[in-house]
Structure formats: C-alpha cells, structure tokens
Amino acid sequence: MICADRVVVVTGAARGLGRAHALELAEQGAAVVVNDVGVELSGSGGDDRPAKEVAERIEELGGSAAVHGADVGDWQQARELVQFAVQRFGRLDAVVNNAGVVRDRMFVNLSEQEWDDVLRVHLKGHAAVLRHAAEHWRDRAKAGEQVAARVVNTTSGAGLLGSIGQTNYAAAKAGIAALTVNAAAELARYGIAVNAIAPSARTRMTEDVFAGMMAEPGDGGFDAMAPENVSPLVAWLVSEQSTGVTGRVFEVAGGRIAVETGWRHGPAREADRRHAAAEIGTVVRELLAEAPEPEPVYGA
Structure with a gap:
C-alpha cells in the first residue's frame, strides 16, 4: 500500500x-480519478462505459474512484479535471499523464490534421494537465503546506530514438521528454517531482506491433508485453518513496527497467576566434569520430 491516502x-x-495504472494505484491504496474521453483510436465515437467499468472494478476491490471525461487537449477542461479531483476527494497528490492517439503515416504522406491531432492529445494534453496541477500545488506550497506532489508523464522509445512512420508521434513524445526535464527543474521548489516513463506494452495503439508476443510455454506464464508490467514503476513514482527522484526518464518493458540518459554534452573543439567555413568539415568530422554512434531509429 505504498500509495495509501494518495489521490x-x-x-x-x-x-x-x-x-x-489505475488498478495498480488503487491496489496500492490510492483514490483514482479515471479520466478518459472514450473515443476510438481514430477519434470517432465517445463511450464513457469503459472508464466507468474501471472505476466500478476499483470500488469492487474496496478502493475509491471517480470518473471524469475531460478532453485533456483542451486547456479549460484540463483545469476542470484538476478541480474535480480536489473537490471530489479533498486533495490531489499526483497526475499520471497517459492519454494518447496515433495517426501513423510516412512523413511525406502526413496530413496537417494528423500532425495536429497527435501533438494536441499527447504533448498539449500532458502540458495542460501538468500546468493546472502545478498551479494547485504551488498555491498549497506558498500557503505553507509541505507538498509531496508527483507527475508521471508518458514518453516513448519513438520520442527518444525516433520511429519510422511515426514522425508526428515521435515529435510529440520527444516534446514530452523535454517537458518532463524542464518542468522538474522549475517545479522542484514547490515539492513537485516530475518523471517520465517510456513503456513497451501491448495496447490498442501497439497491438499490431506486438501481435503474437505472448508468454511462451515453459516460460512460467510471464507475458512480457502485458501493460500490467509497467504499472508498479508508475505506482512507486507516485508514492512518497520516490522522494528525490525527478527529471528522469525510465524505459520499462516486461521485467526490465532502465534509466534513459538522453542528450548530453559531447566532444567539443574550442577556438579563440570564429571558425572559418572551410575548416568546419575537419572540425565536425573529428568530433564525430570521438562521439559514440547514435542509437538506431526504430524501423530503420
């Protein structure tokens, strides 16, 4: 029960x-606001039954849950989601930003709408909820409260390394990684920790990629692509046990957890003058020879 009394x-x-995530957090003692607009991956429809079923399942297990159908890509609805959590449970302790859509297409065939849809739900959806939650926690901190707030964002290997056919998704997920690092630096003064996960799991968005990747006979029945494998890390990051951990990105798949190191300052050449264009080639090639090779882009 590492998240006992957390909202x-x-x-x-x-x-x-x-x-x-919602079920694991509830099992660890948290009260959960189940947010979902209930649309298909295509963006069509709108069914609140799946969210209600998750909340009902949590309550059947003895936990506390409430449903809110905010569109997180809408700035005002994101604010209302945060306000709802506070009004419904009397406080808010953490946000797990997970909502997303896909519009996979080779870049030269990508439409403006497909670009906008993915950036709006992933990147703006993360930023909007984080922005309003952070304001709430800042106000509590300024009022003298000892805040121990947590945010867990969801980036992707596509955002960290790239992914062929997913330029819009990769750009959004890279933005989320940068959002995580920057927000962690700005918000630490208020007692807010911001981290991100880059999960690999079988979901509606990835079922074609991971089709057939189930537990094999004789392996103990462990399904390496089950979404539930990711959630214990999320619960720990939400808990107060994660104090001191912020601005980090964790890759998690099956039983593997890794810390992603991201962009770092690499080899350099210094001069006490402006480099001439004719010598740039020599300088750059020397630097590249000293630098590690980049990780390959997924699908390349």
Missing part, C-alpha cells in the same frame, strides 16, 4: 496502460 488523476485510464 491520483490518471488520463486515458479506460483501457490499456492507463487502465493497468
């Missing part, structure tokens, strides 16, 4: 990773 908003919590 957590989980976005995109009706299915897949979000559902697994």
Whole structure:
C-alpha cells in the first residue's frame, strides 16, 4: 500500500496502460480519478462505459474512484479535471499523464490534421494537465503546506530514438521528454517531482506491433508485453518513496527497467576566434569520430 491516502488523476485510464495504472494505484491504496474521453483510436465515437467499468472494478476491490471525461487537449477542461479531483476527494497528490492517439503515416504522406491531432492529445494534453496541477500545488506550497506532489508523464522509445512512420508521434513524445526535464527543474521548489516513463506494452495503439508476443510455454506464464508490467514503476513514482527522484526518464518493458540518459554534452573543439567555413568539415568530422554512434531509429 505504498500509495495509501494518495489521490491520483490518471488520463486515458479506460483501457490499456492507463487502465493497468489505475488498478495498480488503487491496489496500492490510492483514490483514482479515471479520466478518459472514450473515443476510438481514430477519434470517432465517445463511450464513457469503459472508464466507468474501471472505476466500478476499483470500488469492487474496496478502493475509491471517480470518473471524469475531460478532453485533456483542451486547456479549460484540463483545469476542470484538476478541480474535480480536489473537490471530489479533498486533495490531489499526483497526475499520471497517459492519454494518447496515433495517426501513423510516412512523413511525406502526413496530413496537417494528423500532425495536429497527435501533438494536441499527447504533448498539449500532458502540458495542460501538468500546468493546472502545478498551479494547485504551488498555491498549497506558498500557503505553507509541505507538498509531496508527483507527475508521471508518458514518453516513448519513438520520442527518444525516433520511429519510422511515426514522425508526428515521435515529435510529440520527444516534446514530452523535454517537458518532463524542464518542468522538474522549475517545479522542484514547490515539492513537485516530475518523471517520465517510456513503456513497451501491448495496447490498442501497439497491438499490431506486438501481435503474437505472448508468454511462451515453459516460460512460467510471464507475458512480457502485458501493460500490467509497467504499472508498479508508475505506482512507486507516485508514492512518497520516490522522494528525490525527478527529471528522469525510465524505459520499462516486461521485467526490465532502465534509466534513459538522453542528450548530453559531447566532444567539443574550442577556438579563440570564429571558425572559418572551410575548416568546419575537419572540425565536425573529428568530433564525430570521438562521439559514440547514435542509437538506431526504430524501423530503420
């Protein structure tokens, strides 16, 4: 029960990773606001039953849950989601930003709408909920309260390394990684820790990629691509046990957890003058020879 008495908003919590997170957090003692707009991956429809089923399951297990259908890509609705959590449970301790959509397409075939849809839900959806939650926690900190707030964002290997056919998704997820690092630096003074996960799991967005990757006979029944494998790390990051951990990105898949190191200052050449264009080639090639080779882009 490492999240006992914590109140957590989980976005995109009706299915897949979000559902697994919500159930794990509830099992660890948290009250959960199950946020989901209930649309299909295409953006069509709108069904609140899956979110309600998650909340009902939590309550059946003896936990506390409430449903809120905010569109996290809408600035005002994101604010209302944060306000709802505070009004419903009397406080807010953490946000797990998980909601997302995909519009996979080779870049030269990508439409403006497909670009906008993915950036809006992933990047703006993360930023909007984080922005309003951070304001709430800042006000509490300024009022003298000892705040121990947590934010867990969801980036992706696509955002960290790139992914062929997913330029819009990769750009959004890279933005989320940068959002995480920057927000962690700005918000630490208020007692807010901001981290991110880059999960690999079988969900509606990845079922074609991971089709057939189930537990094999004789391996103990461990399904390496099950969304539930990711959620214990999320619960720990939400808990107060994670004090001192912020601005980090963790890759998690099956039983593997890794810390992603991201961009770092590499080899350099210094001069007490402006470099001439004719000599740039020599300088750059020397630097590249000293630098490690970049990780390959997924699908390359």
